[in-house]
Amino acid sequence: DVKVTQSSRYLVKRTGEKVFLECVQDMDHENMFWYRQDPGLGLRLIYFSYDVKMKEKGDIPEGYSVSREKKERFSLILESASTNQTSMYLCASSQAGQGGNEQFFGPGTRLTVL
Amino acid sequence: RKEVEQDPGPFNVPEGATVAFNCTYSNSASQSFFWYRQDCRKEPKLLMSVYSSGNEDGRFTAQLNRASQYISLLIRDSKLSDSATYLCVVNTNAGKSTFGDGTTLTVKP
Numbered sequence: 183d184v185k186v187t188q189s190s191r192y193l194v195k196r197t198g199e200k201v202f203l204e205c206v207q208d209m210d211h212e213n214m215f216w217y218r219q220d221p222g223l224g225l226r227l228i229y230f231s232y233d234v235k236m237k238e239k240g241d242i243p244e245g246y247s248v249s250r251e252k253k254e255r256f257s258l259i260l261e262s263a264s265t266n267q268t269s270m271y272l273c274a275s276s277q278a279g280q281g282g283n284e285q286f287f288g289p290g291t292r293l294t295v296l
Numbered sequence: 297r298k299e300v301e302q303d304p305g306p307f308n309v310p311e312g313a314t315v316a317f318n319c320t321y322s323n324s325a326s327q328s329f330f331w332y333r334q335d336c337r338k339e340p341k342l343l344m345s346v347y348s349s350g351n352e353d354g355r356f357t358a359q360l361n362r363a364s365q366y367i368s369l370l371i372r373d374s375k376l377s378d379s380a381t382y383l384c385v386v387n388t389n390a391g392k393s394t395f396g397d398g399t400t401l402t403v404k405p
Contacts (some may be wrong), residue, residue: 191397217391224397225340225383240392272339282387287339 186288188273195202201260203291205273212278214256216240216248217287218269225272231256232278254269263295299323301388302396310404313374319384320366329360330385333368336397340383345367374403376395 189204195289207214215230216239227240229248237248245267250258256275260267274285302319309315321329329346344351344368346358355368367386372377384396 193384217395222397227393230392237380238392241394264377282393284330284345285340285393287341 186273186275186286188271188288188291190291191289192292192294194296195260195263195296197264199260199263199295201263201293201295203258203260203271203293205256205258205275205288206254207256207275208254209277209286210253210277211286212253213276213285214250215276215280216246216256216258217272217274218242219272220269221242226228228258238275246254253257263293265295267293268292269296297322298397299395300384301395302384303401304397304399306400306402308404309374309401311374311376314324314370315401315405316371317369317382317384317401318366319368319383320364321386321388323388323394323401324365325385326365326386326388328387329358329367330387331358331367332385332395334381334383336373336380341393343382350402355401367379371401374401376405377405379403 186207216228219227232248247259272290273288276283276285331343332340333343333356334340346360350359356370358370379400
């Protein structure tokens, strides 16, 4: 069964802390994505990666960075967390392919920044 | 204007009803199209891909109109279990996905 796992379901951090969100997929997918989901704003793409050590900015990359050192793992980093980064964070992966393929999502991490 | 726009609803329908959702997209270079379903407090999951010729999966029918840049999802004979948020997704050739904000459906007994 395909699986995308995220390191935490719930996380509470303080303003200014450095936050790491980890995502691991076991499907040997080339593509991995980080989204945030907020009421009324839908899913917004933060960063994505087509291959190890490659990354591309999404629609809202400000305040975030990513790391992909291994194919199965894609990390989202909040260098200095702020209250407006309180959100649900969803990781996804997909096979490579022109036009894109089905994305498989992890269960999400609900991050609260106090 | 958003790249992908959906009517947010909510749609409240009785069991057995037929309901249709529409989604418009602005990027004419978009390559592939999907409908995802998201249950409350769960992650999105693929419902079906959308092809130019239209496609059907049981009670669900998806259609694409490239000229008018919209896609649709039709649900026939609604079930209580169809209650969810339905997300329209549009991909560019580079594989980047843009999600609509979702349309919420509640099917009532």
